[in-house]
């Protein structure tokens with residue numbers, strides 16, 4: 001992105017003479033040109049337009065085998081140091097321009113939150129740009145190994161300090177096999193598929209509530225694409241999941257909704273969960289912006305992004321990908337994949353499955369190929385999960401609060417695949433791996449048998 005500056009603050013961070021001296025050195029020594037220009041000198045490093053044009057002339061001349069153009073002046077005696085200094089100045093200019101814009105936004109009366117959110121967004125872009133301007137962007141395996149040891153050492157320290165089995169927020173004691181198989185909810189792309197009504201949304205809400213309660217530095221951005229469900233229902237489900245209450249009691253007006261406010265007192269959990277209601281013009285940038293705002297406003301360090309659900313979001317995406325749904329899903333998934341680096345947490349994509357997958361019935365194996373329109377889901381996801389109904393009499397019992405499911409881990413870049421038994425306990429809005437036995441729905445929600453209903457005619 002090109003930034004324009006009003007006051008010229010960025011010119012403080014320029015050294016036109018040094019630029020000239022570097023150009024003079026490059027014009028006299030073709031070898032030096034290839035050592036520096038090819039790897040890390042980009043036109044942006046030269047602030048002066050004349051110098052920038054001269055640099056481009058040099059590039060063209062050397063590329064076409066013509067003699068280098070004349071550059072007047074003394075060549076820089078220590079070319080490596082001079083190139084390093086120019087790269088450093090270019091980085092400073094980039095940052096100065098962003099701060100200048102922030103100043104102007106504050107002065108022009110723009111809302112502080114908006115100005116701050118934009119600053120955070122631009123600063124992150126600048127971080128990328130600054131990296132690209134850094135000399136020596138390629139890194140050796142030795143450097144990478146040192147980085148790996150530092151990152152893993154920090155994770156080990158966290159693990160020992162918290163006494164937990166994984167440095168990432170865990171699915172928890174009730175879902176221990178998922179932690180064993182997946183190593184907690186790590187920064188990665190997860191795809192969760194299943195037939196309509198099997199509980200994809202509720203299971204995701206439960207995992208999001210685990211993510212929020214497992215650590216204090218976590219947040220959730222829920223990208224909601226449901227056109228009929230009001231966003232506040234998600235807050236009801238989340239609150240019920242945190243408190244272990246039955247959401248249907250509140251939805252059916254059979255319990256006092258004010259009780260749900262108790263959820264607000266649980267460690268600010270509900271403050272760290274934001275809902276982005278997707279509209280036709282919602283793009284990846286909107287999602288990224290929501291992640292960065294949540295990080296800036298609530299001071300959270302890692303964010304789980306949930307997309308409910310990917311095929312619908314893809315149907316909203318730009319017409320540039322045409323009408324082909326597979327292409328749209330592919331482009332939405334690959335864009336969302338890049339979010340992992342920004343949110344430092346799981347990107348959790350709820351996905352429909354091909355009809356054939358659930359026509360096959362409970363006893364059949366689930367497969368990674370079951371995701372609907374899913375070439376890209378299959379390849380891009382680090383973890384593929386399929387939620388299927390189990391063969392259990394409680395599933396057809398309308399008064400049972402327990403539904404038996406099987407969660408098939410059909411793809412796993414972090415370890416083995418397998419099947420985990422899962423019991424949805426609707427009285428507590430929770431999911432468990434251990435069978436809770438028979439639990440009846442609350443009496444107010446039970447479906448009455450024939451003859452039990454009284455007073456069919458309601459007098460008005």
Ligand SMILES: Nc1ncnc2c1ncn2[C@@H]1O[C@H](COP(=O)(O)OP(=O)(O)OP(=O)(O)O)[C@@H](O)[C@H]1O
Pocket residue numbers: 194195196197198199200201202203247248424425426427428429430431
């Ligand atoms: N753990 C739970 N606690 C309470 N209710 C639950 C739970 N799991 C499922 N339900 C109930 O089952 C219904 C279907 O679940 P959910 O909406 O999560 O399914 P889904 O797979 O996301 O469906 P769709 O694909 O149609 O969106 C919910 O409306 C809710 O009433």
